[in-house]
Amino acid sequence: MTHSLHRFGSIESQRNDFVWFIYQSKGINDADFEEKARRAIAIAEKCGSENWGDIKIGCKLKCPANEIATNLSRQSRIRGVFTKREQVVEFLKEMKEADLGLSVIISGLLDEVLPSCEEAALTPHTINYSLGVWGKKDLLPEEDVLAITSMCGHHMIAANLVRKKMEEVKKGRKSAEKAAEELAVLCPCGIFNQVRAARILQEAAVKA
Amino acid sequence: MVQINRKLCVGCATCIPYCPVEAFKKEAEERKVYVDEEVCTNCYVCIRNNVCPVGAIEESNLDNFMKQFQHVISDPTVTSEGTGVPGRGTEEAKTNDVTGRYGRGEFGICIDMGRPGIGCRLRDAEKVAMAVAQAGVVLEGPETTPLATLMTDIKTGKLVDEALDTNVLSVIIEGKCPKEKLPDVLMALRRVEKEIETTFCLGIVSRAEQEEASFFFETLEKLGIPKPFRGKVNVGLGRPLIP
Ligand code: SF4
Ligand code: SF4
Numbered sequence: 272m273t274h275s276l277h278r279f280g281s282i283e284s285q286r287n288d289f290v291w292f293i294y295q296s297k298g299i300n301d302a303d304f305e306e307k308a309r310r311a312i313a314i315a316e317k318c319g320s321e322n323w324g325d326i327k328i329g330c331k332l333k334c335p336a337n338e339i340a341t342n343l344s345r346q347s348r349i350r351g352v353f354t355k356r357e358q359v360v361e362f363l364k365e366m367k368e369a370d371l372g373l374s375v376i377i378s379g380l381l382d383e384v385l386p387s388c389e390e391a392a393l394t395p396h397t398i399n400y401s402l403g404v405w406g407k408k409d410l411l412p413e414e415d416v417l418a419i420t421s422m423c424g425h426h427m428i429a430a431n432l433v434r435k436k437m438e439e440v441k442k443g444r445k446s447a448e449k450a451a452e453e454l455a456v457l458c459p460c461g462i463f464n465q466v467r468a469a470r471i472l473q474e475a476a477v478k479a
Numbered sequence: 480m481v482q483i484n485r486k487l488c489v490g491c492a493t494c495i496p497y498c499p500v501e502a503f504k505k506e507a508e509e510r511k512v513y514v515d516e517e518v519c520t521n522c523y524v525c526i527r528n529n530v531c532p533v534g535a536i537e538e539s540n541l542d543n544f545m546k547q548f549q550h551v552i553s554d555p556t557v558t559s560e561g562t563g564v565p566g567r568g569t570e571e572a573k574t575n576d577v578t579g580r581y582g583r584g585e586f587g588i589c590i591d592m593g594r595p596g597i598g599c600r601l602r603d604a605e606k607v608a609m610a611v612a613q614a615g616v617v618l619e620g621p622e623t624t625p626l627a628t629l630m631t632d633i634k635t636g637k638l639v640d641e642a643l644d645t646n647v648l649s650v651i652i653e654g655k656c657p658k659e660k661l662p663d664v665l666m667a668l669r670r671v672e673k674e675i676e677t678t679f680c681l682g683i684v685s686r687a688e689q690e691e692a693s694f695f696f697e698t699l700e701k702l703g704i705p706k707p708f709r710g711k712v713n714v715g716l717g718r719p720l721i722p
Contacts, residue, residue, distance in 0.1 A: 274555075276711045277595060277680040285709070296574045300718055326556055346558075366716060374574045374717035381710045388714050395687035396715035397575040399589065400695070400707040405668060406678040410597050417595060425555040426596035426648055427524050431496040457497075457528060459556055 274424025275350070275378040275462050276401045279417045284471060285380055288422075289353040290462045291315060291323075291362060292376040295345070300372050305343045307371045312340055314369060315351055318362040323351025324461025332465065333456045352464045356383050363391035415475050419468050423458035432457075440476040447473040480519035480539055481526060483512055487535035497530045499648060500598045520598055520648045521546065522553035545645050552625055553648040575684070576717035583691065586661050587684025588616050590652040590668075594680040599650065601629070602643040603675040607668070608636030608652045614667035615660030619653040626650050655684075658691075662698050669702070687712070 275290035293311040295301040324330030325347045412430040436450040451469035490510030502519035593599030621627040
């Protein structure tokens with residue numbers, strides 16, 4: 272699905288928010304997937320991926336990284352986040368070098384992702400463009416809440432829970448980083464960017 | 480829907496903020512919480528994360544097909560039997576470098592009904608699916624996308640009647656159209672967005688070549704739709720079936 276595509280919040284706050292994926296296709300290039308996935312994970316870790324996971328096992332903030340890597344299956348879906356463009360460029364260069372034959376996908380602002388591909392000497396094949404939200408937009412929560420809830424594209428993180436964490440940070444009951452990690456573990460895929468979330472929580476606390 | 484064991488519930492309200500669709504409600508009389516069955520999507524966020532300190536939230540009895548469908552669609556950790564893909568949708572652009580699902584001169588349409596985080600009745604998914612099908616979208620079949628398993632006719636997007644009142648956290652409508660149909664499809668979406676009780680997120684899949692991008696951006700400009708600034712980019716490292 273398109274769970275990394277539609278993220279919200281200010282453009283500036285999306286600038287340091289990238290989602291990476293490694294995808295196998297059943298019957299086409301999924302032979303030895305577990306081994307290839309472990310190599311891809313090692314590359315992502317080396318490049319500094321702050322969060323990643325497999326939807327069936329969980330994200331690395333919840334499960335030790337080696338446990339996820341050990342328990343991978345041929346059906347596993349591996350994805351995670353980067354918070355700097357340099358990490359993306361490095362990751363793409365290394366994945367090109369590793370030549371695993373798997374599909375590699377990066378979601379983010381197009382004016383960050385496309386130049387990153389160019390820097391890594393890669394020619395993009397296909398793009399899924401986000402045309403945003405349609406329909407009854409008055410049902411949407413406040414922008415900073417939506418910026419956080421939409422980082423779990425399966426929407427496993429409730430707007431009310433984000434508001435509660437904002438309140439806790441504002442009252443000084445916990446740090447923005449701790450609150451962001453408590454939200455991140457609810458996203459089973461590991462594509463929730465807790466670094467960006469902490470920044471948004473902190474800004475909301477200062478604004479209030 | 481999930482249930483609260485009333486004997487165990489102490490009314491602490493810890494569970495309430497965790498539900499993405501606000502299905503936990505406080506009883507008026509006693510200090511207990513109940514689950515509003517009209518609202519719960521069986522996403523199991525509450526169960527998976529053990530949010531109740533006394534273990535009072537219990538799994539649903541998924542005793543009919545629609546409840547099972549609702550759970551599979553709303554809980555992305557469960558694999559859809561039809562597609563074999565965990566989650567609500569399929570691989571769309573992500574594996575296009577090896578599957579060749581979207582060729583040059585074609586656009587993929589990915590409509591995430593109920594997103595971001597609003598939820599949706601399948602009645603609204605049917606309205607949107609029928610609108611785009613009529614405008615020229617060839618909808619994906621049940622082997623690739625779960626919603627198609629409920630369609631009586633894949634050519635029209637009509638769903639079985641018993642599905643219409645079911646609410647899900649999100650469900651994806653997927654298909655593709657030839658490039659000349661793209662303006663009609665976008666206009667159909669402009670019309671139908673006013674007829675639904677929820678939101679959807681729209682993704683348009685295109686080959687990355689300049690020619691396709693220019694056509695797409697010109698179409699958006701003509702229709703007054705803002706140019707996209709986010710995208711999911713398949714960087715072309717998969718081994719292609721179709722060169
Ligand atoms: S968290 Fe458990 S005990 Fe507390 S209100 Fe909810 S169901 Fe009842
Ligand atoms: S299963 Fe999901 S929708 Fe139902 S009460 Fe639990 S969190 Fe809410």
